[in-house]
Amino acid sequence: MSIKAVNLCHVYGQGTALEQYALKNVNLEIEDGQFIGLIGHTGSGKSTLIQHFNGLLRATSGELYYNGENIYAPGYDMKKLRSKVGLVFQYPEHQLFEVDVFSDVCFGPRNQGLSEEEIRARAVEALEQVGLDESYYRQSPFELSGGQKRRVAIAGVLAMHPEVLILDEPTAGLDPKGRDEILGEIEKLHRERHMTIILVSHSMEDVARYADRLIVMNRGEKMFDDTPRNVFRHYKELEAIGLAAPQVTYIVQALRKEGIPIDDSLITVEEARDAILRLVGKEPPAGDELQAGEKAPAESMPPVGEESGRSDGAEAEDESGASGVPDAAGAEVSDSSEQEDRK
Numbered sequence: 001m002s003i004k005a006v007n008l009c010h011v012y013g014q015g016t017a018l019e020q021y022a023l024k025n026v027n028l029e030i031e032d033g034q035f036i037g038l039i040g041h042t043g044s045g046k047s048t049l050i051q052h053f054n055g056l057l058r059a060t061s062g063e064l065y066y067n068g069e070n071i072y073a074p075g076y077d078m079k080k081l082r083s084k085v086g087l088v089f090q091y092p093e094h095q096l097f098e099v100d101v102f103s104d105v106c107f108g109p110r111n112q113g114l115s116e117e118e119i120r121a122r123a124v125e126a127l128e129q130v131g132l133d134e135s136y137y138r139q140s141p142f143e144l145s146g147g148q149k150r151r152v153a154i155a156g157v158l159a160m161h162p163e164v165l166i167l168d169e170p171t172a173g174l175d176p177k178g179r180d181e182i183l184g185e186i187e188k189l190h191r192e193r194h195m196t197i198i199l200v201s202h203s204m205e206d207v208a209r210y211a212d213r214l215i216v217m218n219r220g221e222k223m224f225d226d227t228p229r230n231v232f233r234h235y236k237e238l239e240a241i242g243l244a245a246p247q248v249t250y251i252v253q254a255l256r257k258e259g260i261p262i263d264d265s266l267i268t269v270e271e272a273r274d275a276i277l278r279l280v281g282k283e284p285p286a287g288d289e290l291q292a293g294e295k296a297p298a299e300s301m302p303p304v305g306e307e308s309g310r311s312d313g314a315e316a317e318d319e320s321g322a323s324g325v326p327d328a329a330g331a332e333v334s335d336s337s338e339q340e341d342r343k
């Protein structure tokens, strides 16, 4: 087990008029090597939660363990924790500060006390992984586009070779090709180096494709914690909290309404394509198998609401009136005052 949160609570501005409960009694355990999608409406507590995982924010109450050790115990080595649990911020500007791209990416490994040769090798490797070639090395990170800044921020964390990689909306500001490249690299690190990944995302398609476990936050509480397939069965409840299921889920539901017997646990475009091809008597294309998030075969499907992955014990919402408006990418910029010693 790598990360364990016990009754984790976080209150911003405690004791002031602006007191704000951002996390309420969050309990979870993240096993080594998992690929976790963390979703939730704007302001649900995702960024607050992940900043606890590497000790940037301290819980108001509750405990947090990394590899069985309580990180709030006196004398716990927070610096070491931060190099093992790498966090890529929601806003890359919060993470970049060196004069040029190469120096910025070297910062983490240098802080780890590695040799100059190893530092440079790590930086080159990390920049390659995020698709930035030598022409970027001497540019100021602040003169790059949003998507390029994001790549530099990701490289800076990768260069530390963390055990756990946490990415807070890493694809915001990237074009579709850039998004696929970055997520593809992350998936590769997960597959080849068994890196534990926590991906905060507003894209249901992305988490459906890559994550093998989905944690849903709602108003500071953990609402669901299950496989993407099981969580998306609750799409009506997700809609009620401003989220949605992947688009494919809606197509499948519409087909079923028309009496077409398609498995309603399908959550990716590839799965739906294959199922539709089989329905019309054609074989799906070979060599284009399911992606990372679809490791598990589609199980037989209970009706929505029958099997609950819900972790707050609440019952399914009434289906009527759910609007199904997908959440927009984080509009709210959190105060960075508690994030200053981030590296």
Ligand SMILES: Nc1ncnc2c1ncn2[C@@H]1O[C@H](COP(=O)(O)OP(=O)(O)OP(=O)(O)O)[C@@H](O)[C@H]1O
Binding pocket: 012, 013, 020, 021, 022, 040, 041, 042, 043, 044, 045, 046, 047, 048, 049, 090, 329, 330, 331, 332, 334, 335, 336, 337, 338
């Ligand atoms: N530095 C801060 N000071 C005071 N309140 C904060 C601060 N950062 C976050 N909050 C509040 O805590 C709650 C959770 O915020 P958080 O940033 O964790 O949400 P989020 O799920 O990451 O949202 P988003 O999807 O918009 O990024 C929100 O109500 C937010 O207003």
Ligand SMILES: [Mg+2]
Binding pocket: 046, 047, 048, 090, 168, 330
């Ligand atoms: Mg956030």
